[in-house]
Amino acid sequence: MRNIDIQSIKQRFGIIGNSPLLNHAIQVAAQVAPTDMTVMITGESGSGKESFSKIIHNMSPRKHGQIIAINCGAIPEGTIDSELFGHEKGSFTGAQEARKGYFEVTDGGTIFLDEIGEMPLGTQARLLRVLENGEFIKVGSSKVQKTDVRVVAATNVNLLHAVEKGHFREDLYYRLNTVPITVPPLRERGDDIYLLFRKFASDFSDKYKVKPITLTPEAIQVLLRYRFPGNIRQLKNIVEQISVLEYDREIDAEKMLHYLPKEQSGLPALLQKDAKGGDHHSFSERDLLYKVLFDMRRDVSELKKLVFELLTHGPSDNDLLKEHSHLFENIEHHHAYNGRPYQQEHPESYYLPMRQPKPDTEDYEEEQKVEDIPHETEEESLSLENKEKELILKALKKHNNKRKYAAQDLGISERTLYRKLKQYDIEE
Numbered sequence: 001m002r003n004i005d006i007q008s009i010k011q012r013f014g015i016i017g018n019s020p021l022l023n024h025a026i027q028v029a030a031q032v033a034p035t036d037m038t039v040m041i042t043g044e045s046g047s048g049k050e051s052f053s054k055i056i057h058n059m060s061p062r063k064h065g066q067i068i069a070i071n072c073g074a075i076p077e078g079t080i081d082s083e084l085f086g087h088e089k090g091s092f093t094g095a096q097e098a099r100k101g102y103f104e105v106t107d108g109g110t111i112f113l114d115e116i117g118e119m120p121l122g123t124q125a126r127l128l129r130v131l132e133n134g135e136f137i138k139v140g141s142s143k144v145q146k147t148d149v150r151v152v153a154a155t156n157v158n159l160l161h162a163v164e165k166g167h168f169r170e171d172l173y174y175r176l177n178t179v180p181i182t183v184p185p186l187r188e189r190g191d192d193i194y195l196l197f198r199k200f201a202s203d204f205s206d207k208y209k210v211k212p213i214t215l216t217p218e219a220i221q222v223l224l225r226y227r228f229p230g231n232i233r234q235l236k237n238i239v240e241q242i243s244v245l246e247y248d249r250e251i252d253a254e255k256m257l258h259y260l261p262k263e264q265s266g267l268p269a270l271l272q273k274d275a276k277g278g279d280h281h282s283f284s285e286r287d288l289l290y291k292v293l294f295d296m297r298r299d300v301s302e303l304k305k306l307v308f309e310l311l312t313h314g315p316s317d318n319d320l321l322k323e324h325s326h327l328f329e330n331i332e333h334h335h336a337y338n339g340r341p342y343q344q345e346h347p348e349s350y351y352l353p354m355r356q357p358k359p360d361t362e363d364y365e366e367e368q369k370v371e372d373i374p375h376e377t378e379e380e381s382l383s384l385e386n387k388e389k390e391l392i393l394k395a396l397k398k399h400n401n402k403r404k405y406a407a408q409d410l411g412i413s414e415r416t417l418y419r420k421l422k423q424y425d426i427e428e
Contacts, residue, residue, distance in 0.1 A: 004030045013055055015048075016199050017192035021184035025052065032179045033059035038131060040116075040176045041154040043183030046233035049154040052181055053112040056152055065109030068102050073118035080123050082139050091140020103136050103147045116153040116176065117162055124169045127151075131175050151176070186231040193224055196232060200239035211249045213242050218253035226260050304409065389424045392417070396426075 006026050009015070015026065032039055033056045041049045050069060057067040075083050082092075086101030102111055113119070119127070130136050131151060135144050153176045162168035186193060197215070205212035215223065228234050238259050242251060395406040407417040420426075 006030075009055060009059075013051055013058075015051060016196050017189055018195075019184060019189035019192045021182075022189060022192065025181050025183055026055065028179070028181050029055045030059055032056065032181075034061065036150055038150070038176055038178045039152045039181060040159075040179070041152065041181045041183060043154070043156060044185045044229075044231055045156045046231035047156075047183045047185050048232050049156075049183050050112065050114065052183060053110070053152045053154070057110040057112075057150075060110070060150070062109055062150060066106045067110040067112065068106050069112040069114060070102060071114045073115040077120045080120065081126065084123065085126060085136045085138055087139035088141045091138075095140070098138075101136075101138065103130060103149050104145065106149050107147045108149075110150045110152060113151060113153045115155060117155045117157045117159055117168060121167075121169065124172050128169065128172045128175060131172075186228045186235060187226075191224070193226075193228070193235065194220055196235055197223060197239055200236050201243060204240050204243035208243060210243060213239070213246065213249050213251055215256065216250060216252045219251050219256040222253045222256045222260070307411070385424075388420070389426070392420055392424070392426060 004027055006023050009026055009030060010017075015022070029039075029052045039056055041052050043049050053069065054067070057063060070083070072080065081087075082095075082099065082101065084101050084103055086099050086104055087095050089095060089098045113127075126136060130147065130149070134146055134148060136147060137144055159168050159173050159177075163170045163173050186196075194215075201212045201214075204210075230237075242255075242259055246255065248255075391410060392406070395409045396403075399405040399409065403414055403417055403421075407414040410417065412420075
């Protein structure tokens with residue numbers, strides 16, 4: 001194996017950082033560069049995948065040929081075949097003259113296909129033919145043409161998942177993934193974040209003719225703790241903002257936090273894989289999880305209050321449901337039907353009008369008689385008993401058969417719950 005000078009490669013291609021994960025990716029790129037093997041570069045958006053395509057091309061025998069970078073997600077599906085493989089005159093509306101595609105133009109060079117996961121299935125079949133046989137056919141032509149192009153692909157999505165869902169061809173995936181290179185996200189590169197910050201600060205100092213910004217030790221820690229979902233691209237934008245907007249050239253932690261946007265998402269990805277396949281939690285993800293749990297706890301408490309009031313005042317108090325209507329948004333349940341309380345659609349079926357024990361009168365329920373419950377018909381009475389039994393079973397299941405907490409949830413005393421268990425022959 002030839003000796004690879006990683007530091008000289010970094011200097012040549014302007015790569016900043018000493019992370020072991022970054023160094024490993026550079027070494028793999030340098031080792032595979034002299035070959036004609038197809039390379040798949042994976043990494044998050046903004047992590048610097050295109051730099052590795054340049055390393056592979058410029059350290060290969062094709063370095064005197066052309067390299068073209070193509071974002072497959074930015075080309076409309078209807079024109080991507082024409083862009084890649086060319087077309088004949090009159091092959092489609094607007095094709096007023098013949099056109100060469102990128103695979104013909106870069107013959108002897110390298111094509112970098114970024115966001116390969118966005119490529120349409122039809123185009124994927126054409127690309128597979130190029131990789132297998134070096135052949136392609138222009139749109140609107142029947143003539144087979146030859147090309148000698150090296151393909152370097154990149155993606156920020158899990159292509160195996162796309163294969164499982166039928167969005168990406170399995171044969172193309174294995175053909176592209178001959179040599180995989182993983183570019184680490186910025187948050188996994190440790191002190192590289194601060195090195196890049198200083199590099200960008202120096203660059204923007206020269207560009208805008210201002211004194212370079214510096215960070216206090218506390219601000220550095222704030223910077224290193226941030227996850228940078230936009231990776232290097234996001235860091236560069238933040239440094240440029242600070243360089244232009246701040247008069248005080250020393251940035252403290254408070255100012256640094258002002259420029260670091262809060263990470264938000266619909267649902268947090270609680271676990272992510274690290275470079276060795278292990279799971280780890282991030283600081284911001286824990287915060288987001290706590291917020292979700294607190295919101296859930298608040299909603300549950302409000303629901304318990306609503307159930308308590310309904311059981312106390314009876315099912316006809318629809319003002320209570322209107323007051324708490326936000327709790328039932330987007331919920332399909334047998335107690336809420338088409339946005340209206342269940343009993344409005346089915347007046348024959350009511351919530352169980354269970355009574356709350358009076359303070360310091362635990363035996364209050366014991367004194368209640370069956371006659372206290374309004375008798376409609378025998379069938380309705382049976383329906384009420386079924387509802388009562390159902391609620392008790394749900395409460396017991398929710399609290400792992402702990403009567404104390406189940407009784408609290410139902411709004412009755414533990415003694416009353418015990419009597420109901422005997423009445424309905426419910427085994428704990």
